[in-house]
Amino acid sequence: MTGSASAGPLAPFRVLDLTNELGQLAGRMLGDLGAEVIKVEPPGGDQTRFIGPFRGDVVDPEASLHWWTFNTNKLSATLDLTTAAGQELFGRLLDTADFLLETTPPDAAAAIGLGVESIRASHPKLVHTSITPFGRDGPYAHWKATDLVGTAMGGLSSLCGAPGRQPIRPTASQGFAQVSAQAVVGTLIAHYQRTRTGRGQHVDQSMQEAVTFTHDNASPTWDIRGINNGRPGNGREIGGYKSGQYVYEAADGYVAALSYGGLFGLTARQTIAWLDHHGMARDLTSEEWLTKLDATQGVLIPPAGPDADYLNETLVAFCKQFTRAQLVAEAQQIRNGWGIVHTPRDLLENEHLAEREYWQEIEHEDAHVTYPGPWAKLSKTPLSTRHRAPHVGEHNDYVYGELLGLADDEIEQLANAGTI
Amino acid sequence: MTTELPDRVFEGLRVADFAWVGVGPLVSKYLADHGAEVIRIESSVRPEPLRRAPPFVDDQPGLDNSGYYADFNSSKQCASLNLQHPDGVALAKRIVEHCDIVTESFTPKAMRGWGMTYEDLCEVRPDLIMISMPMYGLTGPWSMWQGYGHVLQAAAGISHLTAYPGEEPIGTGVAYTDFLVPHFAAAGLLAALDHRQRTGEGQNIDFGQMEAAIHATETMVLDYTVNGREQSARGAGHQAYHPYNTYQCAPRSGDVGGDDDDRWIAITVTNDAELTALLQVAGQPDWRSLSDDALDARIAEWTRTQQAEALMQQLQEAGVPAGVVQTPEDLRNDPQLAHRGHFWFLDHPTMGRRAYDGPSFRLSETPAELTKAAPLLGADNEYVYKEIVGMSEEEYINHLVSGAFE
Numbered sequence: 001m002t003g004s005a006s007a008g009p010l011a012p013f014r015v016l017d018l019t020n021e022l023g024q025l026a027g028r029m030l031g032d033l034g035a036e037v038i039k040v041e042p043p044g045g046d047q048t049r050f051i052g053p054f055r056g057d058v059v060d061p062e063a064s065l066h067w068w069t070f071n072t073n074k075l076s077a078t079l080d081l082t083t084a085a086g087q088e089l090f091g092r093l094l095d096t097a098d099f100l101l102e103t104t105p106p107d108a109a110a111a112i113g114l115g116v117e118s119i120r121a122s123h124p125k126l127v128h129t130s131i132t133p134f135g136r137d138g139p140y141a142h143w144k145a146t147d148l149v150g151t152a153m154g155g156l157s158s159l160c161g162a163p164g165r166q167p168i169r170p171t172a173s174q175g176f177a178q179v180s181a182q183a184v185v186g187t188l189i190a191h192y193q194r195t196r197t198g199r200g201q202h203v204d205q206s207m208q209e210a211v212t213f214t215h216d217n218a219s220p221t222w223d224i225r226g227i228n229n230g231r232p233g234n235g236r237e238i239g240g241y242k243s244g245q246y247v248y249e250a251a252d253g254y255v256a257a258l259s260y261g262g263l264f265g266l267t268a269r270q271t272i273a274w275l276d277h278h279g280m281a282r283d284l285t286s287e288e289w290l291t292k293l294d295a296t297q298g299v300l301i302p303p304a305g306p307d308a309d310y311l312n313e314t315l316v317a318f319c320k321q322f323t324r325a326q327l328v329a330e331a332q333q334i335r336n337g338w339g340i341v342h343t344p345r346d347l348l349e350n351e352h353l354a355e356r357e358y359w360q361e362i363e364h365e366d367a368h369v370t371y372p373g374p375w376a377k378l379s380k381t382p383l384s385t386r387h388r389a390p391h392v393g394e395h396n397d398y399v400y401g402e403l404l405g406l407a408d409d410e411i412e413q414l415a416n417a418g419t420i
Numbered sequence: 421m422t423t424e425l426p427d428r429v430f431e432g433l434r435v436a437d438f439a440w441v442g443v444g445p446l447v448s449k450y451l452a453d454h455g456a457e458v459i460r461i462e463s464s465v466r467p468e469p470l471r472r473a474p475p476f477v478d479d480q481p482g483l484d485n486s487g488y489y490a491d492f493n494s495s496k497q498c499a500s501l502n503l504q505h506p507d508g509v510a511l512a513k514r515i516v517e518h519c520d521i522v523t524e525s526f527t528p529k530a531m532r533g534w535g536m537t538y539e540d541l542c543e544v545r546p547d548l549i550m551i552s553m554p555m556y557g558l559t560g561p562w563s564m565w566q567g568y569g570h571v572l573q574a575a576a577g578i579s580h581l582t583a584y585p586g587e588e589p590i591g592t593g594v595a596y597t598d599f600l601v602p603h604f605a606a607a608g609l610l611a612a613l614d615h616r617q618r619t620g621e622g623q624n625i626d627f628g629q630m631e632a633a634i635h636a637t638e639t640m641v642l643d644y645t646v647n648g649r650e651q652s653a654r655g656a657g658h659q660a661y662h663p664y665n666t667y668q669c670a671p672r673s674g675d676v677g678g679d680d681d682d683r684w685i686a687i688t689v690t691n692d693a694e695l696t697a698l699l700q701v702a703g704q705p706d707w708r709s710l711s712d713d714a715l716d717a718r719i720a721e722w723t724r725t726q727q728a729e730a731l732m733q734q735l736q737e738a739g740v741p742a743g744v745v746q747t748p749e750d751l752r753n754d755p756q757l758a759h760r761g762h763f764w765f766l767d768h769p770t771m772g773r774r775a776y777d778g779p780s781f782r783l784s785e786t787p788a789e790l791t792k793a794a795p796l797l798g799a800d801n802e803y804v805y806k807e808i809v810g811m812s813e814e815e816y817i818n819h820l821v822s823g824a825f826e
Binding site: 008009010012025029033034051052053055056057065066068069120129134135137138139140141143144145146147148149150151152153154155156157158159160161162165166167168169170171172173174176177178179181182183184185186188189190191192193195196199201202203204205206208209210212213214215216217218219220221222223224225227228229230231232233234235236237238239240241246247249254256257258266328332335336337338339340341342343344345347348351352353355356358369370371372373374375376377378379380381383 | 429430442450454469473474475476477479487488490491538555556557558559560561562563564565566567568569570571572573574575576577578579580581582583584588589590591592593594595596598599600603604605606607608610611612613614615617618621622623624625626627628630631632634635636637638639640641642643644645646647649650651652653654655656657658659660661664665666667668682684685686688690736739740741742743744745746747748749750751752754755756757759760762763771774775777779780781782783784785786
């Protein structure tokens with residue numbers, strides 16, 4: 001098999017991907033954009049192949065759904081970077097590459113030939129992106145972080161959870177998602193500069209700092225008002241002001257409404273009229289309430305105290321009477337941006353995503369598996385979901401034979417020596 | 421040989437930014453902070469909602485006084501333009517003619533109604549790159565639906581996975597996807613820009629926010645499509661690792677139950693060596709024999725007597741991934757973020773000197789530079805309409821008087 005042909009915007013470019021779970025999504029995104037992404041993994045397989053869940057819950061490095069998700073659109077070559085022979089081969093691979101993505105701890109990079117300065121010197125055209133928990137230098141640079149430590153140290157967890165209860169995190173790792181997606185942006189900015197000057201550069205990407213991007217308005221709120229937005233539970237805080245409840249239980253699941261379901265703010269009048277149409281507006285149609293709630297001429301600072309309780313009770317009673325689909329469709333008709341709290345099954349059965357042909361079937365040897373499709377629709381250079389995640393060393397012949405021009409017996413020797 | 425290197429990556433690139441609230445402005449912020457000339461096009465008749473959202477300096481509401489708006493709009497210019505005015509659309513097109521990129525994040529009917537779709541705008545700028553970033557994309561039965569980031573996190577499945585175990589899906593406490601999907605949108609835009617750089621060809625990008633956000637749900641989709649299992653939220657926890665949790669620490673003041681009694685630490689263990697190190701720091705090697713729940717309870721009792729920062733230092737030096745659950749205030753005092761120069765301090769004409777968030781990556785040769793604070797509404801009208809568009813003084817005054825710039 002040769003490299004992956006694609007019509008994507010980055011089709012002319014090659015990426016070497018040496019990331020662990022911190023940065024795997026970054027390589028995946030570059031692959032989706034059409035680049036040829038070669039995952040370089042140790043002989044025997046990358047450690048992320050052992051992250052679950054697994055197909056059928058059987059631990060198998062070829063059937064990790066985590067591996068499948070993040071390594072779709074990548075090729076695999078094995079290489080032992082702890083040996084001199086491996087590092088020499090890696091240098092030759094770098095000669096063929098446009099991008100290098102890695103997540104090596106800063107103090108361990110030089111020992112396996114990934115020293116930033118030496119790569120800059122030997123490969124000045126390369127865009128080299130280092131993704132680390134806290135950045136490549138500074139007082140915490142040598143510290144370790146899991147996703148939870150990233151969401152904690154970057155401040156997201158302090159905004160996640162209920163007052164008086166423990167801070168939580170989204171169970172799907174957002175520190176990893178954030179740092180990967182932001183690393184792609186930094187990488188492509190460096191790449192754009194290279195198209196102008198022919199020179200590459202190093203991109204130093206920190207997970208902690210990536211998570212600080214998720215604060216909504218908490219950073220200016222501290223700066224300006226000296227108030228920490230906190231854990232709002234079912235709602236949010238804007239500028240230090242608590243919003244109303246956001247998620248309400250419908251007859252068949254949950255809906256996500258705006259603060260107080262939109263009963264306060266720019267949509268107050270039409271939302272009250274909507275509830276009134278169903279005979280469930282209680283006293284909210286009174287002039288007194290309208291004055292408190294209609295913010296079209298005023299400021300977006302929500303009510304609190306007994307008023308807040310009254311609004312919430314009204315909405316709770318209202319939402320229980322209807323299905324999610326009915327609530328959201330009617331809310332949208334009055335230009336009130338409610339949405340459905342989707343479960344995984346809801347998403348897969350969603351008519352809108354189906355109509356947009358979002359889901360993609362990818363062929364595995366023994367099955368067709370449904371994956372999320374392209375995350376952007378580019379009219380001239382479309383993204384694509386081309387092929388499944390690779391088996392361990394599946395593309396060694398292509399990488400070492402075609403790209404590096406090694407003869408079959410040389411490749412065999414490297415394999416026998418454990419280098420690849 | 422000395423070639424003059426451009427010092428800013430996007431120098432010479434001009435962007436007409438019609439987008440509002442979070443997603444669009446955060447995409448164009450990347451471009452502006454790296455040297456593009458980003459012109460925000462806004463109206464006082466229907467103001468950008470963030471200009472009306474707190475926090476306000478001195479708690480005084482005002483279109484030029486919101487920190488929420490300011491943080492997302494560093495390094496940009498602003499021209500005011502009322503697209504509902506009879507001359508509004510024609511004027512917008514005259515700006516677009518001089519731009520490389522158009523960004524917008526309305527529901528699709530807005531640009532269609534104004535006659536400002538990609539096809540329309542290509543007539544004035546054939547090599548245009550345009551990115552539209554509605555909640556649900558430009559097509560499909562939900563395409564006209566409105567929404568905000570706090571709702572979209574629910575629509576994308578993230579809220580389903582953000583809850584205390586067995587409880588209602590509360591989601592994060594922020595408009596989360598507003599701070600997630602801009603990175604995907606920027607990646608698509610930058611790749612399209614690279615393509616144009618190499619081929620001269622522009623294009624249209626239909627960026628459905630929900631479709632991008634689903635890519636941040638880790639294995640949620642495949643666990644369902646392969647195993648038929650609907651994953652559920654685990655609070656702070658992890659499907660494979662234990663201990664992996666947040667634990668309450670002692671209040672800084674020592675006043676248990678007082679106002680500041682809300683200090684937490686995340687402690688996580690991913691292998692046996694880290695567990696050994698954790699138990700060593702706790703001085704309790706025999707905790708190894710405890711059940712998961714019992715161990716969690718013992719750790720919680722122990723951390724309740726500890727100061728969070730000191731405990732984090734101890735655990736990290738012993739090799740345990742641990743970190744304080746930092747508040748916005750903590751971040752401003754964080755030595756690592758300070759070392760990286762995360763916060764920029766910029767002088768705003770009415771808001772004074774304020775902190776702005778810079779990008780989370782450092783480019784070795786062409787780092788970001790936040791060149792100025794957020795623009796006042798219409799601050800750059802003379803520059804945009806006279807110097808870029810080329811209006812005469814007379815024409816400019818006529819449009820001003822007619823209300824086109826409101």
